[in-house]
Amino acid sequence: MLCESLSPSPVSYACILKACGSLGDLNKGEQIHAQNNQSLFQKGKMLANALLDMYIKNGALDEAQEVFDNLLNRDVASWTLIIGCYAQERQGEEAVTLFERMQCEGICPNSLSFVAVLRAYGNTKASECILAVHSQVHGEPLYKKDIMISNALINAYMKCSLVSKALELFNDLAIKDSVSWNVLISGYAQVGHSEEALSFYELMETAGFSPDPFTYACICKACANLCAVYQCQQIFTNIVNDGLFQRDIVTSNSLLDMLSKCSMLKEAHEVFDRLPSRDIISWNSLIAGYAQHEHFAEALTCFEQMQDDNFAPDAFTFASVVRACGDLGASSKGQEIHVDMVKYGSLETDMVLGTALVHMYATFGMLGEAQDVFDKLPFQDSTSFNALLTGYAQSGKIEFVIELFSKFIEYNIKLDSATFSNVLNMYIHTGLLEDAQLYFKTMVEVFITLLTIDHFNCLADLFGRAGDVEKAALVIKEMPFHSNFAAWITFLGACQNCRHAKLGRWAFENASELTEKDAAAHVLMSNIYAAISTYHMTGAGL
DNA sequence: TAAGGTACAG
Numbered sequence: 001m002l003c004e005s006l007s008p009s010p011v012s013y014a015c016i017l018k019a020c021g022s023l024g025d026l027n028k029g030e031q032i033h034a035q036n037n038q039s040l041f042q043k044g045k046m047l048a049n050a051l052l053d054m055y056i057k058n059g060a061l062d063e064a065q066e067v068f069d070n071l072l073n074r075d076v077a078s079w080t081l082i083i084g085c086y087a088q089e090r091q092g093e094e095a096v097t098l099f100e101r102m103q104c105e106g107i108c109p110n111s112l113s114f115v116a117v118l119r120a121y122g123n124t125k126a127s128e129c130i131l132a133v134h135s136q137v138h139g140e141p142l143y144k145k146d147i148m149i150s151n152a153l154i155n156a157y158m159k160c161s162l163v164s165k166a167l168e169l170f171n172d173l174a175i176k177d178s179v180s181w182n183v184l185i186s187g188y189a190q191v192g193h194s195e196e197a198l199s200f201y202e203l204m205e206t207a208g209f210s211p212d213p214f215t216y217a218c219i220c221k222a223c224a225n226l227c228a229v230y231q232c233q234q235i236f237t238n239i240v241n242d243g244l245f246q247r248d249i250v251t252s253n254s255l256l257d258m259l260s261k262c263s264m265l266k267e268a269h270e271v272f273d274r275l276p277s278r279d280i281i282s283w284n285s286l287i288a289g290y291a292q293h294e295h296f297a298e299a300l301t302c303f304e305q306m307q308d309d310n311f312a313p314d315a316f317t318f319a320s321v322v323r324a325c326g327d328l329g330a331s332s333k334g335q336e337i338h339v340d341m342v343k344y345g346s347l348e349t350d351m352v353l354g355t356a357l358v359h360m361y362a363t364f365g366m367l368g369e370a371q372d373v374f375d376k377l378p379f380q381d382s383t384s385f386n387a388l389l390t391g392y393a394q395s396g397k398i399e400f401v402i403e404l405f406s407k408f409i410e411y412n413i414k415l416d417s418a419t420f421s422n423v424l425n426m427y428i429h430t431g432l433l434e435d436a437q438l439y440f441k442t443m444v445e446v447f448i449t450l451l452t453i454d455h456f457n458c459l460a461d462l463f464g465r466a467g468d469v470e471k472a473a474l475v476i477k478e479m480p481f482h483s484n485f486a487a488w489i490t491f492l493g494a495c496q497n498c499r500h501a502k503l504g505r506w507a508f509e510n511a512s513e514l515t516e517k518d519a520a521a522h523v524l525m526s527n528i529y530a531a532i533s534t535y536h537m538t539g540a541g542l
Numbered sequence: 543t544a545a546g547g548t549a550c551a552g
Contacts, residue, residue: 011543049544077545112546148547182548217549253550284551319552
C-alpha cells in the first residue's frame with residue numbers, strides 16, 4: 001500500500017496495530033507510533049485504544065501506561081484495557097484501584113470491565129468483592145455474551161478456593177460453553193481436587209464438548225498431582241490422536257510436565273525429542289523432572305544442552321540446577337551457576353532462588369558463601385533464615401547456631417520443624433546435653449505448636465547417648481505423642497550401651513507390639529543379654 | 543475499524 005503511495009487512513013493504522021499485537025511485533029508497532037503525529041493517537045478513541053492494546057499484547061506495560069496517561073478522552077474501552085492489563089500481569093491491586101478510579105471519573109463499567117476486574121479479584125483473593133459482583137449481576141437478563149461474566153465468576157471463585165460457590169454457579173448456568181467447563185476443571189486442579197478435575201473432564205466429553213489445549217493443560221496438571229500413570233497414558237494417547245502434540249506447544253509442555261512429575265522420565269525425554277519446536281518451558285519441564293526425581297546428573301546434562309541450543313536459563317532453570325548441584329555435591333559447578341544467576345539478574349527478583357542458593361552452599365558446608373548470599377537477599381524471610389540455620393547446624397557450628405537462634409526469637413521468625421530437628425541432631429552429635437536441654441526448653445516455650453514426635457525422640461536419644469537411660473525413658477513416657485517404633489529402637493540401642501536389661505526389656509516389648517519380628521529389636525535385645533552374661537562369667541558380677 | 547473469560551516450568 002505504501003509502495004503505491006497510498007496514505008494509510010486511521011482504519012489502516014488500527015488494522016496494522018492489531019496485527020502487531022497478535023504477531024508480537026513491538027518494533028513495528030512502536031515505529032507506527034513514532035512516525036505519526038501524536039494527536040492522531042490522543043483524540044480519536046478507536047486508534048488510541050488500538051495502540052494501547054498493541055502495547056499491552058506485547059507486554060510493554062510502561063508504554064501502555066504512558067499512552068493511557070496521555071489520552072485526552074478515555075472511554076470505557078480504554079479503562080477496561082488498562083485494568084485488564086494489570087489484572088493479567090498479576091498486579092491485582094493496581095487493577096482494582098483503576099476500576100474504582102474509572103467510576104469516580106463517571107465512566108460506567110460494562111460487562112467486559114467486570115470480566116477484567118473479576119480476574120484481579122481472583123488473583124488478590126478478594127472474595128467479598130467477587131460475591132458483590134455476583135449479587136449485582138444476579139437476576140439481570142442473561143445475554144449470550146454474559147456467559148463470559150459467569151465464566152469469570154467461576155474462575156474467580158476457584159482462585160479463592162470457594163469451590164462450592166463455583167460449582168453452584170456452574171450448575172445454574174442456562175448455557176455452558178467449553179470455557180465454562182475449562183474454568184471449572186482448571187479450578188479443581190489448582191485447588192488440588194484432582195479427582196474431581198478428572199471426573200468433570202469425563203462429564204465434559206459426555207456433554208459433547210471436545211477437550212482443547214486449555215482442557216489438556218488442566219487435566220495434565222490433575223494427573224500430575226495424582227501421579228496417575230494409567231490416566232497419563234490415556235491422555236498422552238488422546239493428545240497425540242488429536243494432533244495437538246504437533247500443533248500446540250502449551251499442550252506438549254503440559255504433557256511433558258505431567259510425564260516428568262509422574263516419574264515417566266524416559267517417556268518425557270522421548271516426547272521432548274519428538275517436539276516440533278521447543279521453548280524455555282519445554283527445557284525447564286524436562287530439567288525439573290530429572291531434578292525432582294533425583295536424576296541430578298541428567299538434569300545438569302540437559303542444562304548444558306539447553307545452553308548449547310542457545311536458550312538462556314531463567315529463574316525456573318536455576319531453581320532445578322541449584323538443587324541438583326547441592327545434592328550432587330558439585331560445588332564448583334554450583335559456584336559457576338551462582339555467577340550466571342548474578343549475570344542474568346535472577347537473584348535480585350526472586351526470593352526462592354536466593355534461598356535455594358543459601359541451601360546449596362549450606363549443603364557444601366560453605367557457610368561463608370551461604371551467609372554472604374543470605375546477607376545480600378532483597379529481604380530475609382523465614383525460609384531463608386531456616387536454610388541458613390540448618391547449614392550451621394549441619395556443620396556443627398554451635399556458636400553460629402546460638403547467635404542465629406537468638407535472632408529467631410528476637411524477630412519472631414517462624415522456625416521450621418525440620419530446622420529444629422537439624423539443630424537437635426547437631427546437639428546429639430556434639431553431646432552438649434545441657435545446652436540441648438536449654439534449647440529444647442526454649443522451643444517448648446516459644447514454638448510449642450511445631451513440636452513433633454521426632455523432636456521428643458531426639459531429646460530421648462540425647463539422654464540415652466549421655467548414658468542417662470532413666471531420663472530418656474521419662475521423655476518417652478511423658479511426651480504428648482504415642483511413642484513410635486523409632487523411639488523404642490533408639491532407646492533400646494541406648495540400653496544396649498548401658499547394659500540396662502530391665503529398661504531394655506521394656507523397650508523391646510513395646511517395640512514388638514508395634515512391629516512383630518523386627519530383626520533389629522531382637523539383635524539389640526540379645527546383645528544386652530549376651531553382654532550381661534559375659535559380665536557374669538568374667539566374675540565382675542551385677 | 544478499538545476492549546473480553548480458560549492453559550504449561552522451580
